[in-house]
Amino acid sequence: MSTPKGGPVLFRTSVFFTALSLILIARADASIVEGRVVDPESRAAPGAQVVIVCGSSVAASAITDAEGRFKTSDVAGRCELRVALDGFAAAPVALDLTAGGAPRDAGTVRLQLSAVSESIVVSAAQVDVPLSQASSSVTIVAASELRARQLMTVADALREVPGLTVTRSGGMGALTSVFPRGGESDYTLVFIDGVQANAFGGGFDFAHLSTDNIDRIEIVRGPQSALYGSNAIGAVVRIVTRSGGPIRADVLLEGGSFGTARAAASSSGAWNAWEWGAGVERLISDGFNGTRLAPGAKVVNDNYLRTSAGASGGWRHGSGASVRGELRFESDDRGFPGAFGSNPVGAFEGIDPVSRGRDDRWIGSIGGTVPSGSRVRTHAQLTWNNIDGDFRSPFGASESSSKRWSARAQSDVSIWRGLDLSAGVEFQRERATSTFITDDTSAEIPVTRSIAGYFGEGRWSAADRVFVTAGLRVEDIRRDPLAGISQPFSSRPAFDSDRVVSANPRIAAAWYVRPGAARSTKLRASAGSGIRPPDAFEIAFTDNPSLKPERSRSVEAGVDQVLASGHALIAATLFRNTFDDLIVAVGRFQQSSHFRTDNISNARARGLELASTLRGRVGMLDVQARAGYTFLDSDILAVDNGGAAPPPFKAGDALLRRPRHQWSLDLAASDGRLSGWIRGGGRGRVLDVEPSLGAFGGLFVAPGFAVWHAGAAWKLIRQVELFGRVENLFDRRYEEAFGFPALGRGAMAGLRIAASR
Numbered sequence: 001m002s003t004p005k006g007g008p009v010l011f012r013t014s015v016f017f018t019a020l021s022l023i024l025i026a027r028a029d030a031s032i033v034e035g036r037v038v039d040p041e042s043r044a045a046p047g048a049q050v051v052i053v054c055g056s057s058v059a060a061s062a063i064t065d066a067e068g069r070f071k072t073s074d075v076a077g078r079c080e081l082r083v084a085l086d087g088f089a090a091a092p093v094a095l096d097l098t099a100g101g102a103p104r105d106a107g108t109v110r111l112q113l114s115a116v117s118e119s120i121v122v123s124a125a126q127v128d129v130p131l132s133q134a135s136s137s138v139t140i141v142a143a144s145e146l147r148a149r150q151l152m153t154v155a156d157a158l159r160e161v162p163g164l165t166v167t168r169s170g171g172m173g174a175l176t177s178v179f180p181r182g183g184e185s186d187y188t189l190v191f192i193d194g195v196q197a198n199a200f201g202g203g204f205d206f207a208h209l210s211t212d213n214i215d216r217i218e219i220v221r222g223p224q225s226a227l228y229g230s231n232a233i234g235a236v237v238r239i240v241t242r243s244g245g246p247i248r249a250d251v252l253l254e255g256g257s258f259g260t261a262r263a264a265a266s267s268s269g270a271w272n273a274w275e276w277g278a279g280v281e282r283l284i285s286d287g288f289n290g291t292r293l294a295p296g297a298k299v300v301n302d303n304y305l306r307t308s309a310g311a312s313g314g315w316r317h318g319s320g321a322s323v324r325g326e327l328r329f330e331s332d333d334r335g336f337p338g339a340f341g342s343n344p345v346g347a348f349e350g351i352d353p354v355s356r357g358r359d360d361r362w363i364g365s366i367g368g369t370v371p372s373g374s375r376v377r378t379h380a381q382l383t384w385n386n387i388d389g390d391f392r393s394p395f396g397a398s399e400s401s402s403k404r405w406s407a408r409a410q411s412d413v414s415i416w417r418g419l420d421l422s423a424g425v426e427f428q429r430e431r432a433t434s435t436f437i438t439d440d441t442s443a444e445i446p447v448t449r450s451i452a453g454y455f456g457e458g459r460w461s462a463a464d465r466v467f468v469t470a471g472l473r474v475e476d477i478r479r480d481p482l483a484g485i486s487q488p489f490s491s492r493p494a495f496d497s498d499r500v501v502s503a504n505p506r507i508a509a510a511w512y513v514r515p516g517a518a519r520s521t522k523l524r525a526s527a528g529s530g531i532r533p534p535d536a537f538e539i540a541f542t543d544n545p546s547l548k549p550e551r552s553r554s555v556e557a558g559v560d561q562v563l564a565s566g567h568a569l570i571a572a573t574l575f576r577n578t579f580d581d582l583i584v585a586v587g588r589f590q591q592s593s594h595f596r597t598d599n600i601s602n603a604r605a606r607g608l609e610l611a612s613t614l615r616g617r618v619g620m621l622d623v624q625a626r627a628g629y630t631f632l633d634s635d636i637l638a639v640d641n642g643g644a645a646p647p648p649f650k651a652g653d654a655l656l657r658r659p660r661h662q663w664s665l666d667l668a669a670s671d672g673r674l675s676g677w678i679r680g681g682g683r684g685r686v687l688d689v690e691p692s693l694g695a696f697g698g699l700f701v702a703p704g705f706a707v708w709h710a711g712a713a714w715k716l717i718r719q720v721e722l723f724g725r726v727e728n729l730f731d732r733r734y735e736e737a738f739g740f741p742a743l744g745r746g747a748m749a750g751l752r753i754a755a756s757r
Contacts, residue, residue, distance in 0.1 A: 031097040032318065034071040035106035037064050037083055037090070044068030045085060045111055046246055046756070051120055051130060052095070054079040055418050056459040056467060058120055058128035060320065063245030063270070066757060073320045076374040078417060080464075081106050082118045082130060086142035087615060087624070089114035089566055091517055113622065114566040115613040116517075117142075123191070123218045123238040124508075125469055126227060126422040126457045127412050133467045135510035135524045137163070137556060137573050137609070141217040143242065148668065149677060150711050150725050150748070152262065152283070154217060154239065155206040159681055160664040162609035162628045163221045163575070164235070167657050168207065169737040171287035172260065173304030173334045176207035180235035181221055181577055182605025182634040182658050183552065187234030187532060189224070193241055193312060193326045195363040195383040199402040200432035200447070201535020202231040208332045208359070210308050212252075213266040213279030215242040221609075222554045222575065223530025226471040226506030229426065229453040233530030233552045234577075241326075242268045243277030243312050247757050254723075254750025258743060259286030259303075262750075273318075278311040287743070293340060293351075301335030301353045320377065325366040333358045339691030339739035344700050347692035348739075355393040362386045375414040379424075382407050398435035402536075405429045423456040432536035439483040447536040449479040465512040475502045477533055477549070482540070495545045502549060504529045522560040529553045538583050544595035553578045558609075567616045576606040584639070584646045592641045601646055602637040603655060618669075626666040634658045648699055657737070659683035659704065673715045678729075682706030691739020705734035707742075724749035 033052060037045040050070045052060040059079060060072040081093040088111040097104060119131040119140045131140060141157045151157050155176045159166045165179040177185035186202035190209075198204045217239055224232040247269030255261040266279035287302035307330070314324030336355040339348055367381030387402040410424030428451040439445050457471035477500045484494035506528030514521040531549035538547060558573035581599035586592060592600045607630060614625040634655040636645045645651045654660070661684040668677035684704040690697025711725030724747065731745035 032103040033106055034103055037068045037109045039111050049084040051082045052079050053130050056420050056461040065246050073318050083109055084118040086117050086144045089116055115569045115615040116562055116566055123220045123236050135467055135508035136526055137221040139219040143215050146211045151211050154209040161219050162611050162630045167736045170740040171743045172285045173207050178206055183234030189232040189236045191238040195365045198231055199387055200430050202532045208306055210281050212264045212281040213241050215240045223528050223552045225504035225530040226473045226528055229473050229475050230533050233532045241277055244270045244275035249755050251753045254748055256748035257746030273315050276313040280309045282307050299337055301337045305333040307331045320371040323368040327364045330361045341735050341739045341741040345697055357391045359389045378411045380409045400434040403431045418461045420459045426453040437540040440485050445483055447539050452476040465515055467510045470507045472505045498546050502531050518565040520562045525557040527555040542597040544598055548581050548599045550582050551580045569613045571611045573609040579603040589639050589642045592639050600639040605634040607632040620671050621669045624668045628664040630662040632658055648695055654687045657686050659686045676712040678710040680708040688738035702738040707732050719755050721752045
């Protein structure tokens with residue numbers, strides 16, 4: 001039976017008003033920490049994040065102002081002060097903070113150039129933890145890197161993350177998929193400021209996610225359903241937008257090849273206990289429009305338009321109590337001219353001048369934190385996600401929507417030094433509609449379900465060298481009844497309500513065999529499981545009333561080695577993923593199931609991820625190099641109770657669009673005013689489907705490629721910067737998705753104005 005409709009609403013309302021009333025309670029049983037952060041030349045380091053770590057979690061944080069000064073909220077206990085600023089590191093400062101003590105002056109903290117930078121990670125545990133203590137495979141892409149490399153989309157930033165394969169089906173704005181460690185394109189859970197942005201069933205198009213006003217991107221590889229429940233089956237990507245810190249404003253204007261132009265503006269800052277962040281962006285591009293094809297035809301309907309706007313704000317008391325809210329809107333409009341690239345069986349019939357899609361997305365949240373003494377914190381959050389899509393094709397118009405409401409409450413308890421516990425509950429209500437999901441009267445009907453997640457996690461640390469995290473989340477997934485349909489090509493019996501309960505554990509550990517900032521060795525390992533419940537079409541176009549979630553199980557082990565007095569970092573990770581209960585058409589496998597579709601397919605992937613970073617000074621230049629490599633061995637396995645794989649595959653075939661070899665290289669140099677960079681990336685050949693007919697047209701081997709980009713920037717004055725880049729530097733013709741050409745060589749140039757106080 002389904003969850004009563006009033007239940008989640010009443011829960012969300014009660015949590016909100018309880019948190020709002022408790023948030024006014026202040027405490028005075030801890031100490032404020034203040035001080036100053038400077039760079040290697042003893043100049044103020046504005047915008048650095050100061051982190052107070054007590055035991056296994058972050059107790060407080062602050063952003064340095066224009067003079068490098070900081071002031072945290074109240075903290076008590078034996079803690080460490082650490083500084084997070086991309087490209088720099090500082091030795092931890094030990095603090096013994098007594099309850100009710102006077103403000104503690106931490107003095108001046110001096111940064112050093114380093115390949116290893118500290119950061120707050122909010123995606124690897126139920127609480128914020130410092131990156132140095134994370135036991136999962138975590139990559140942080142900082143705002144400074146996005147800006148220096150002139151990256152316009154999050155997808156482009158993810159290309160350099162080992163273990164992720166990014167595939168764009170054409171030019172700018174075309175469907176962009178991310179495959180995590182051999183998983184499917186809907187196996188990555190995406191958060192924007194704590195709000196799940198995926199559609200019903202886990203789908204997410206990375207083409208439209210701008211880098212504007214982003215503070216950092218966190219990527220956690222491997223299943224994380226013990227933390228986040230449904231859809232965290234392969235990886236988690238969390239976008240944290242800029243908010244608080246010194247008051248600043250940014251304006252960006254750029255334009256160039258393929259009729260591309262972009263304008264963006266953002267602002268963030270803090271005033272007393274209040275903080276805010278906001279940004280707007282507008283991008284247009286003609287793509288391949290006007291390009292002549294071999295037969296003499298021209299490409300049309302490849303243009304793209306993107307608009308986004310977002311704002312966040314909050315209030316934070318010195319005791320640690322806080323309230324925060326976010327609201328974000330995105331809209332995109334793009335044509336779909338078809339697969340006018342590789343045409344292996346001659347199925348492409350010409351440019352489609354009609355097909356066009358538009359999507360509008362809204363996300364919002366409000367939440368707060370209530371401290372109870374120095375050992376207990378309680379968090380509550382309400383979130384909302386709405387996606388509306390319209391698509392026009394030669395066959396007519398269609399509409400779709402995906403909506404999600406969620407309410408979450410969590411308490412974090414410090415048992416004693418080195419041992420923390422978290423426990424909580426989360427409720428979600430999901431609803432999806434489509435022009436193609438109807439009943440016998442041809443009226444649209446929604447697919448709806450409720451998910452209740454109950455979770456707990458323990459974190460233990462010893463001697464600042466051993467860190468262990470163990471957690472469990474139980475998902476109670478209840479789908480509502482669905483009316484049937486009796487039509488020749490899309491029959492479906494009426495479905496009663498359905499319920500699935502899934503428990504997903506995770507354990508991770510890290511050990512500093514050799515601690516120290518100049519030369520350290522960190523071993524880490526983790527194991528966990530993940531699930532993805534069926535999407536709306538998988539539910540609506542089957543006769544199976546009890547489709548189960550798809551599942552993954554994963555183990556990994558890795559080592560992080562710091563060398564050369566902190567100027568070099570080498571990381572290596574071995575992983576193995578098993579994917580079970582994959583939903584496929586049953587076809588001829590009647591011995592496996594008597595339904596049209598069922599959870600009978602299986603796959604596996606194993607591989608090696610390598611990443612290295614070098615950073616130092618050569619004369620007056622700050623020089624940086626990054627390299628990454630992924631080896632992936634994937635296999636499609638035989639179906640349950642069958643001796644073969646689903647057609648057109650054979651058991652042992654590689655998974656689609658998952659390359660065996662993938663690499664990236666990034667080189668950069670700067671003297672403070674002038675900077676330049678060159679980056680490259682590529683992959684080996686992959687298995688893919690016929691571009692126009694899909695799997696019905698057969699399987700083909702798509703060739704590998706290597707592509708390079710280069711750029712430079714010049715600071716005219718401290719607040720004004722000119723920049724430019726050449727993409728696809730050597731004008732390489734290649735296809736990330738078979739049949740869909742990537743753009744050729746193009747140039748962009750622009751102006752960035754940044755003012756702060």
